[in-house]
Amino acid sequence: MKNPTHIVIVGGGAGGLELATKLGDTLGKRKQAKITLVDANRTHIWKPRLHEVATGALNATVDELSYAAHGYHHHFEFIWGKMDGLDRDNKQISLAPLSTEIENILPPRTLNYDQLVIAVGSQTNDFGTPGASEHCIFLDRREAAEEFHQAFLTIYMKASASAQVTASSADILADKEPNTESNAQSNSISHTSTEQPEKEKFAIAIVGGGATGVELAAEIKAAAEHLSKYGFQGICPENVSITIIEAADRLMPALSPRASQAILRQLYAFEIDVLLGELVTQVSAEGLYTKSGKFIPAQLKVWSAGVKAPEFLTRLGGLETNRINQLVVKPTLQTTLDENIFAFGDCAQCAIKGSDRSVPPRAQAAHQQSSLLAKSLRDSIAGKPLREFNYQDKGSLVSLGKQGSVGNMMGNLSKDFTFEGKVARWLYVMLYRLHQSALHGWGKTLLLTIRDRINRKMNPSMKLH
Ligand SMILES: Cc1cc2nc3c(=O)[nH]c(=O)nc-3n(C[C@H](O)[C@H](O)[C@H](O)COP(=O)(O)OP(=O)(O)OC[C@H]3O[C@@H](n4cnc5c(N)ncnc54)[C@H](O)[C@@H]3O)c2cc1C
Structure with missing residues (x-):
C-alpha cells in the first residue's frame, strides 16, 4: 500500500x-x-x-x-x-x-x-543601524520579551533597594537623639537624611511607532503603576519617561490618519512622548541619536521599527x-x-x-x-x-492597555471606522480568542477564558519575578 x-x-x-x-x-x-x-x-x-x-x-x-x-x-x-x-x-x-x-x-x-x-x-529589521543590535532589545521572540522583563525589573529592584537603604539609614539617624558632644554634626546629618530621598528617573526609548512600539509603551505605563502599588518605591510612575521615535510623520502609517490621531491622543494622555519624522541613525549604551541631531537618553532601548x-x-x-x-x-x-x-x-x-x-x-x-x-x-x-x-483586510486593532480610559481602535483602509474604548478592547481580546478557537475549538476557549479570569483575580496584576 x-x-x-x-x-x-x-x-x-x-x-x-x-x-x-x-x-x-x-x-x-x-x-x-x-x-x-x-x-x-x-x-x-x-x-x-x-x-x-x-x-x-x-x-x-x-x-x-x-x-x-x-x-x-x-x-x-x-x-x-x-x-x-x-x-x-x-x-x-x-x-x-x-x-x-x-x-x-x-x-x-x-x-x-x-x-x-x-x-x-x-524578525526585527534594524536596517544596519550602528549600535542597534548591541544596545537595543528586539521584541520578536519570547526570550527577548523575557530579557526586557528582567532588565525592567532589575532597574526597579536596584532603585528600590537603594531607596530602602537610604530610608533605613535616615531612620537610624533620626532615632539617635543628638545628646552627645557631636550634637551639631549629628543634627546636620539627620536633618538632610530624613528628607524624602530623591526618586530615580527611568528613561525608556522605543524605536518604531507601529503596533509593537505603541502597545509596549502603553503596557510599560501600566506596569509602572503596578510596581509602585507593590512597593517598588525607588522609581515613581511620574519619573518613568517613555519616548517613541517614528521616522514617518504619523504613528501606525498603515492605519487611517484618523486612527493614528486617536492613538496619538491616547499616548499623550498617558504622558508618553512621541517624536514623529525622526530617523534613528545610531544607538549607544547611553541613548539614541537621530538624523536631525537629537539625542534621546535611555536606560532601556527597544527596536521595533521594521521586519524581515x-x-x-x-x-x-x-x-x-x-x-x-x-x-x-x-x-x-x-x-x-x-x-x-x-x-x-x-x-x-x-x-x-x-x-x-x-x-x-x-x-x-x-x-x-x-x-x-x-x-x-x-x-x-x-x-x-x-x-x-484573497486577502480580506479586517482593519487593525492596537491595544493601549487597560489603565484609565482604554484606547483601542480599528482603522480599516477602505471604510475608515475608528473604534475606541471598551468596544475596541473587546474586539482586540477577541482576536486572541479567535486564535485559541482555531487551536482548541470554542468550548475549550471558553474554559481558557474562565481560567484567565480566575488567574487575574488570584495573582498579582503583573509577573514580579
Ligand atoms: C510584539 C508584537 C505585537 C504584534 N501585534 C500584532 C497585532 O496586534 N496584530 C497583528 O495582526 N499582528 C501583530 N503582530 C505581528 C504578528 O505577530 C505576526 O504577523 C504573526 O505572528 C505572523 O505569524 P507567522 O505564523 O507568519 O509567524 P510567527 O507567529 O512569528 O511564527 C513563526 C514560528 O516559526 C518558528 N521558527 C522560526 N524559524 C524557524 C526555523 N528555522 N525552524 C523551525 N522553526 C522556526 C518560530 O519559533 C515560530 O514559532 C505583532 C508582532 C509582535 C512581535
Whole structure:
C-alpha cells in the first residue's frame, strides 16, 4: 500500500500551528496524510502578546502551549528542530544540531517531505543601524520579551533597594537623639537624611511607532503603576519617561490618519512622548541619536521599527526571495519555483489581488492564509485544484492597555471606522480568542477564558519575578 502523503510544516506560530491543527484534525485523523510540525521551540506563545510578556502583564509559562501535547490531541507529529537547509531534488529539509550551553542534545538531522509548508515568521529589521543590535532589545521572540522583563525589573529592584537603604539609614539617624558632644554634626546629618530621598528617573526609548512600539509603551505605563502599588518605591510612575521615535510623520502609517490621531491622543494622555519624522541613525549604551541631531537618553532601548524574514530563506535551494528575505509566492501560496513548497505568513511575499501591494505581516493575514491552505491541501489530496488566496483586510486593532480610559481602535483602509474604548478592547481580546478557537475549538476557549479570569483575580496584576 502507498504511504500517505507527508506534509511537513516548518514554524508553529500564529499561522503554522493553526494549519497543523486543522490538517491534523482532518487528514491526520483519517490517516489520509501524515502531518509533521517542526519548530525551533518546544512551546508556542502567540506573538502579538509578546509586549505583555515583556512588561509582565502576561506570564508566558501559564499561557504557553506545548507542541508535543497539542500534536497528540490533534493527530500531528511534532519535531523540535531548527530548519537550516533544503534539498529540493531529494525533497528533504535539514535541521541544525541542537545544543544548550551545557550539552549537545541532537546532531544535525534530515526530514523527508512530499509537500513542504514554510511558516517561519519574521524578525526585527534594524536596517544596519550602528549600535542597534548591541544596545537595543528586539521584541520578536519570547526570550527577548523575557530579557526586557528582567532588565525592567532589575532597574526597579536596584532603585528600590537603594531607596530602602537610604530610608533605613535616615531612620537610624533620626532615632539617635543628638545628646552627645557631636550634637551639631549629628543634627546636620539627620536633618538632610530624613528628607524624602530623591526618586530615580527611568528613561525608556522605543524605536518604531507601529503596533509593537505603541502597545509596549502603553503596557510599560501600566506596569509602572503596578510596581509602585507593590512597593517598588525607588522609581515613581511620574519619573518613568517613555519616548517613541517614528521616522514617518504619523504613528501606525498603515492605519487611517484618523486612527493614528486617536492613538496619538491616547499616548499623550498617558504622558508618553512621541517624536514623529525622526530617523534613528545610531544607538549607544547611553541613548539614541537621530538624523536631525537629537539625542534621546535611555536606560532601556527597544527596536521595533521594521521586519524581515530569516536570512536562511535566501539559501533554500534557489527559491525566489525578495529584498527582506521573504519567499515569493503565487496566489496559491506555492513558491514561484517549486510547486511542492508553500510559504505563508510573515515569511512570504504574497501580492494582494488587484493591487500592487503585498499582504501585510500580520496575525490576521497568517490566520486567513492558514485557513485557505488547510482547505487547499485537503482538496489537493482529493485530486482537486488548489485555491487562490484573497486577502480580506479586517482593519487593525492596537491595544493601549487597560489603565484609565482604554484606547483601542480599528482603522480599516477602505471604510475608515475608528473604534475606541471598551468596544475596541473587546474586539482586540477577541482576536486572541479567535486564535485559541482555531487551536482548541470554542468550548475549550471558553474554559481558557474562565481560567484567565480566575488567574487575574488570584495573582498579582503583573509577573514580579
Ligand atoms: C510584539 C508584537 C505585537 C504584534 N501585534 C500584532 C497585532 O496586534 N496584530 C497583528 O495582526 N499582528 C501583530 N503582530 C505581528 C504578528 O505577530 C505576526 O504577523 C504573526 O505572528 C505572523 O505569524 P507567522 O505564523 O507568519 O509567524 P510567527 O507567529 O512569528 O511564527 C513563526 C514560528 O516559526 C518558528 N521558527 C522560526 N524559524 C524557524 C526555523 N528555522 N525552524 C523551525 N522553526 C522556526 C518560530 O519559533 C515560530 O514559532 C505583532 C508582532 C509582535 C512581535
